[in-house]
Amino acid sequence: MEFHLQERAEHWARQGLPQEEAARRARIEFGAVERHKEDCREALGLRFVDELSGDIVYGLRKMRAAPAFTMVAVSILAISIGANAAVFRVLDAVVLRRLPVERPQQLREFTWINRQDSPLKVVVHGGSTSFAYPVYAHVRDRSTVFSDVFLFDQRALDVGMSGREQRVPGLLVSGNFLRGLGVSMMIGRSIVPDDDRVDAPAVAVLTHGFWQRAFGGDSSALGQTVAVNGTPAVIIGVTARTFEGVEPGSPIDVIVSITTLLPADEARAALGNSRYWRYRVMARVKPGVDDERVRLETEALVQQALPVDAAGDKPSVLPRVLVTPAGQGVGSLRRDYARPLYLLMTIMSVVLLIACANIAGLLLTRATAREREMSVRLALGAGRARLMRQLLTESALLACLGGGLGIGLAFVIRDALLPLLNQEREPLNITLGLGPGLVLFSIGVCVAVALLCGILPALRATRLGLRAAQARLLPGGGAGTSRLFGGKALIALQVALSLVLLVGAGLFVRTLMNLRSQPIGFRPDHILLFEMDASASGYQDARLSDFYETVLERVTSMPGVQEVSLSRYGLLSGGRTTDTIVIPGEPKGRDEIRVHLHFVSPRHLETMGIPLLAGRDFTVQDREGAPRVALANQALARLLPGSGGPLGRRILYARPDSDVEIVGMTADARLATLRESAPPTLYLPYRQYPQRQMTFAVRVAGDPLAIAAPIREALGEINPAVPLLEIRTQEAQIEASVRQERVFAYVASGFALLALLLACLGIYGTLAHSVARRTREIGLRMALGADRQEVVHMVLRESLVPVVVGLAFGLGVVVATTRFIQSMLFGLTPHDAPTILFAALGLIVSALLAAWLPSRRASGIDPMAALRCE
Numbered sequence: 001m002e003f004h005l006q007e008r009a010e011h012w013a014r015q016g017l018p019q020e021e022a023a024r025r026a027r028i029e030f031g032a033v034e035r036h037k038e039d040c041r042e043a044l045g046l047r048f049v050d051e052l053s054g055d056i057v058y059g060l061r062k063m064r065a066a067p068a069f070t071m072v073a074v075s076i077l078a079i080s081i082g083a084n085a086a087v088f089r090v091l092d093a094v095v096l097r098r099l100p101v102e103r104p105q106q107l108r109e110f111t112w113i114n115r116q117d118s119p120l121k122v123v124v125h126g127g128s129t130s131f132a133y134p135v136y137a138h139v140r141d142r143s144t145v146f147s148d149v150f151l152f153d154q155r156a157l158d159v160g161m162s163g164r165e166q167r168v169p170g171l172l173v174s175g176n177f178l179r180g181l182g183v184s185m186m187i188g189r190s191i192v193p194d195d196d197r198v199d200a201p202a203v204a205v206l207t208h209g210f211w212q213r214a215f216g217g218d219s220s221a222l223g224q225t226v227a228v229n230g231t232p233a234v235i236i237g238v239t240a241r242t243f244e245g246v247e248p249g250s251p252i253d254v255i256v257s258i259t260t261l262l263p264a265d266e267a268r269a270a271l272g273n274s275r276y277w278r279y280r281v282m283a284r285v286k287p288g289v290d291d292e293r294v295r296l297e298t299e300a301l302v303q304q305a306l307p308v309d310a311a312g313d314k315p316s317v318l319p320r321v322l323v324t325p326a327g328q329g330v331g332s333l334r335r336d337y338a339r340p341l342y343l344l345m346t347i348m349s350v351v352l353l354i355a356c357a358n359i360a361g362l363l364l365t366r367a368t369a370r371e372r373e374m375s376v377r378l379a380l381g382a383g384r385a386r387l388m389r390q391l392l393t394e395s396a397l398l399a400c401l402g403g404g405l406g407i408g409l410a411f412v413i414r415d416a417l418l419p420l421l422n423q424e425r426e427p428l429n430i431t432l433g434l435g436p437g438l439v440l441f442s443i444g445v446c447v448a449v450a451l452l453c454g455i456l457p458a459l460r461a462t463r464l465g466l467r468a469a470q471a472r473l474l475p476g477g478g479a480g481t482s483r484l485f486g487g488k489a490l491i492a493l494q495v496a497l498s499l500v501l502l503v504g505a506g507l508f509v510r511t512l513m514n515l516r517s518q519p520i521g522f523r524p525d526h527i528l529l530f531e532m533d534a535s536a537s538g539y540q541d542a543r544l545s546d547f548y549e550t551v552l553e554r555v556t557s558m559p560g561v562q563e564v565s566l567s568r569y570g571l572l573s574g575g576r577t578t579d580t581i582v583i584p585g586e587p588k589g590r591d592e593i594r595v596h597l598h599f600v601s602p603r604h605l606e607t608m609g610i611p612l613l614a615g616r617d618f619t620v621q622d623r624e625g626a627p628r629v630a631l632a633n634q635a636l637a638r639l640l641p642g643s644g645g646p647l648g649r650r651i652l653y654a655r656p657d658s659d660v661e662i663v664g665m666t667a668d669a670r671l672a673t674l675r676e677s678a679p680p681t682l683y684l685p686y687r688q689y690p691q692r693q694m695t696f697a698v699r700v701a702g703d704p705l706a707i708a709a710p711i712r713e714a715l716g717e718i719n720p721a722v723p724l725l726e727i728r729t730q731e732a733q734i735e736a737s738v739r740q741e742r743v744f745a746y747v748a749s750g751f752a753l754l755a756l757l758l759a760c761l762g763i764y765g766t767l768a769h770s771v772a773r774r775t776r777e778i779g780l781r782m783a784l785g786a787d788r789q790e791v792v793h794m795v796l797r798e799s800l801v802p803v804v805v806g807l808a809f810g811l812g813v814v815v816a817t818t819r820f821i822q823s824m825l826f827g828l829t830p831h832d833a834p835t836i837l838f839a840a841l842g843l844i845v846s847a848l849l850a851a852w853l854p855s856r857r858a859s860g861i862d863p864m865a866a867l868r869c870e
Contacts, residue, residue: 147285159227207238402449628658635680767798
């Protein structure tokens with residue numbers, strides 16, 4: 001620009017003008033230099049950067065000038081954003097995230113369900129996701145729709161290294177598991193089909209996390225030998241950092257071949273048994289193959305491989321086989337907790353909306369107080385869009401500060417969320433690190449918060465036209481009588497959302513109370529429970545039952561022990577076995593009853609405090625080779641046809657030639673969960689129906705946990721290779737059975753109270769500002785004869801208007817939304833009138849308390865002082 005000015009000045013000088021006149025003429029022709037500079041900067045994009053940096057600096061100055069407002073706003077946003085980030089991280093880890101393997105969208109899992117009246121009878125461990133090894137092999141060898149079919153079994157393994165043994169989660173896999181799943185290796189090699197031969201040397205693959213913990217990430221771990229359940233195995237590889245298994249929330253440490261833990265003859269027997277349905281099966285579907293074709297072919301192959309009965313016939317009614325997507329992992333965690341987690345995410349989102357409405361109300365209050373400032377800016381030539389950008393920048397700064405603190409707070413909130421994710425009793429191991437998904441989610445939330453909090457105040461603050469802005473600058477023009485209708489609309493919104501959360505919290509709390517008050521049918525006090533699985537250490541069939549018998553005798557002889565028994569599952573542990581019994585001589589359609597099976601030892605009823613109403617209990621003679629007997633509870637007795645009672649009745653169970661006599665009747669007791677009343681239950685002697693893993697119940701005279709250490713020591717003397725899987729009291733087991741309901745009640749109540757507090761803060765802030773702006777009006781009212789009580793009542797009445805509007809709107813939202821949580825409730829409906837009434841009354845009382853302080857301040861205004869201010 002200087003060059004052009006000099007050239008033009010020289011041109012006029014050559015025309016005969018004096019030097020000063022030539023320079024003046026050149027500047028006149030060129031125009032405003034500063035305007036040209038701004039145009040150039042704007043063309044380069046530098047003007048926006050310059051203005052944005054100025055907006056940020058100015059916003060920080062405004063925040064520093066109002067530290068109390070900044071601290072309150074940032075704290076509210078940090079709590080709400082942190083809670084949302086924590087729940088999203090858990091939701092991502094459990095529900096949304098795909099397995100870190102090649103092309104996870106091609107993975108499928110096999111499941112099956114019995115069609116109605118299906119007589120399929122197999123030994124099932126783990127439910128309808130279990131398959132027998134020969135069935136898996138038949139599908140693997142004949143399938144045309146899968147590029148690979150592989151098998152696994154997740155279980156705890158005892159790993160011994162350097163003379164020290166520890167119990168770790170592991171996977172027993174087929175030789176093609178890692179290849180078919182598409183798991184990459186960090187070092188070494190994966191398990192291959194040659195490693196899965198019965199006579200092959202045992203090998204093990206470690207996950208990255210276990211390799212770091214056990215070997216410090218030293219590559220010399222390859223080639224070392226570890227003992228897996230007492231069997232020496234050579235470490236051949238370490239998986240990539242991201243692979244932790246195929247069940248979300250259940251990371252594994254060690255992977256071994258399916259044949260590693262058993263002697264060759266036992267391995268051949270177990271893997272060749274078509275009735276031993278233990279293993280889970282996954283497959284990788286070929287590209288372009290239709291899912292229905294996959295299901296039909298897989299079902300046909302599974303049915304071809306089903307075991308035959310003694311006469312050589314297959315079941316007349318075959319199971320239905322399903323092939324479900326497994327790219328996000330397998331297991332019941334996603335199915336059981338996807339809906340609760342989505343509900344929790346909704347709760348947190350509502351809290352975030354309330355926080356945004358609260359911050360928007362505070363910013364709206366500040367915006368009305370800054371109308372004179374905005375008037376000056378408009379009068380000086382600032383455009384409305386420019387002013388809105390400035391105000392949105394200020395709200396964005398608050399959102400960014402709140403989001404930054406919220407990410408840190410998310411790691412604190414996770415400790416309250418992890419109990420939601422449990423498998424039976426043990427909390428799941430969910431990694432809540434600072435991943436890219438969490439960062440992107442937090443950035444998105446911050447942007448949304450900045451817009452939600454800032455757009456209404458920005459529109460309000462810049463709504464003046466130029467003429468109105470100039471009028472504001474005249475004497476007396478700054479006084480306004482705005483009643484903050486926008487602020488009261490935000491109050492109504494906060495009240496409506498708070499009512500939804502309060503009603504939801506009340507429903508969850510009452511559900512928890514209803515569950516805890518249910519009669520359970522047995523005495524849970526002074527009982528210690530522990531589990532053992534001796535089959536993992538090589539015990540089978542009669543040797544397995546003899547081992548459990550030895551444990552019973554040893555624990556019974558310990559001081560302080562009153563009764564000892566064992567069962568397949570502990571009461572109210574969530575575990576169950578269901579099957580169909582046949583009533584001989586009854587017509588078709590009435591001859592079968594679906595029952596819960598409870599495999600127990602003698603004296604189990606006495607140990608658990610379940611009354612025996614008629615007949616006899618099991619004895620030590622009810623064992624292998626003896627006539628098969630059973631006990632029926634009252635619920636089953638009511639379903640048996642005839643009026644003679646259950647004693648002496650004969651039923652068929654497990655096989656057509658298995659004649660079982662009912663020798664006793666027990667009182668009803670809740671078996672699996674508190675949500676289910678006592679189901680029709682058939683008690684069977686465990687020695688006549690051997691089970692792998694058993695739960696021991698020990699009734700003692702004093703504190704049950706005091707005998708835990710002596711029991712560990714005594715059982716270690718019997719066989720240290722068979723560890724106790726878990727020790728807890730029966731009362732702790734009952735509390736664990738309502739863990740999800742308890743956590744939901746606590747979390748929902750906590751955030752409902754937070755929402756109520758935010759709503760009260762919004763009411764207080766809006767009314768306080770309204771009272772401050774109406775000083776002249778209130779002073780005139782009092783000067784004309786209004787007393788203090790009338791002023792208090794006036795302010796309280798006006799505060800109730802947005803509250804009542806919010807309650808009316810909130811009731812509609814409650815009726816429309818609470819039906820989605822109906823399946824999570826117990827003993828009440830989603831539209832429970834007492835809960836809704838209590839929540840509404842709580843909101844009204846809280847709103848009146850929040851409005852009381854501003855109303856008292858209004859009643860204390862001095863009329864003369866108010867008039868002098870004007």
